[in-house]
Amino acid sequence: MIDTTVSIIVAASKNNCIGRDNDLLWRIPGDLKRLKEITMGKPLVMGRKTHESVSNRRDGHPLPGRVHFAISRTMAQPDIDGIFVCRSLDQAIKDAETYAQSHGQNEIIIFGGAEIYKQALPYTDKIYLTRIHESAEGDAFFPKIAPEEWTEVSKEDHKTEDGLEYSYVYLEKK
Numbered sequence: 001m002i003d004t005t006v007s008i009i010v011a012a013s014k015n016n017c018i019g020r021d022n023d024l025l026w027r028i029p030g031d032l033k034r035l036k037e038i039t040m041g042k043p044l045v046m047g048r049k050t051h052e053s054v055s056n057r058r059d060g061h062p063l064p065g066r067v068h069f070a071i072s073r074t075m076a077q078p079d080i081d082g083i084f085v086c087r088s089l090d091q092a093i094k095d096a097e098t099y100a101q102s103h104g105q106n107e108i109i110i111f112g113g114a115e116i117y118k119q120a121l122p123y124t125d126k127i128y129l130t131r132i133h134e135s136a137e138g139d140a141f142f143p144k145i146a147p148e149e150w151t152e153v154s155k156e157d158h159k160t161e162d163g164l165e166y167s168y169v170y171l172e173k174k
């Protein structure tokens with residue numbers, strides 16, 4: 001069996017804020033394009049709230065070309081292709097790994113939000129972090145990335161047309 005990499009993808013402010021009122025704080029076109037490139041074809045593991053915030057914009061459907069493993073104690077399995085409700089993080093990771101292996105993928109993506117990032121961090125091998133170079137106010141936060149546990153492999157700086165500075169930071173677990 002091929003080893004499956006567990007990767008987190010996240011955009012976080014300087015103070016690790018990732019969202020407010022179950023929505024994102026930024027929609028940076030370059031970052032959304034990169035997110036699509038990194039995640040296309042791979043199974044996405046996410047909490048019920050993130051799943052709802054993504055699929056409500058698409059009439060209940062998952063992101064195109066990807067499947068959602070939505071973790072929830074309350075949500076019923078919808079009759080929609082590409083959405084799999086799981087009752088625990090462990091189950092979601094196992095099912096996503098099985099899906100990846102049967103679809104020629106060697107990576108599963110932890111897609112958020114705050115509750116799921118916190119629980120999944122110990123099982124994560126890689127982080128695709130978009131670090132926004134400003135502080136933000138919100139109600140969802142990424143956990144602290146302990147420098148003794150993670151190696152920063154690369155960092156690419158960017159700026160939006162209206163001057164928002166951000167970096168693509170790629171981290172691997174030590």
Ligand SMILES: NC(=O)c1ccc[n+]([C@@H]2O[C@H](COP(=O)([O-])OP(=O)(O)OC[C@H]3O[C@@H](n4cnc5c(N)ncnc54)[C@H](OP(=O)(O)O)[C@@H]3O)[C@@H](O)[C@H]2O)c1
Nearest residue numbers: 010011019022023024047048049050072073112113114115
């Ligand atoms: N900036 C980014 O990159 C990024 C990415 C993703 C999300 N976000 C943001 O993050 C926020 C949402 O995060 P959140 O922490 O509020 O919600 P979340 O992690 O998306 O979902 C939380 C829900 O997941 C389920 N859950 C969590 N742990 C579970 C477990 N161990 N077993 C079974 N079910 C479990 C529960 O669903 P039930 O209540 O149904 O049981 C819980 O209410 C939003 O603002 C969103 O926009 C930001």
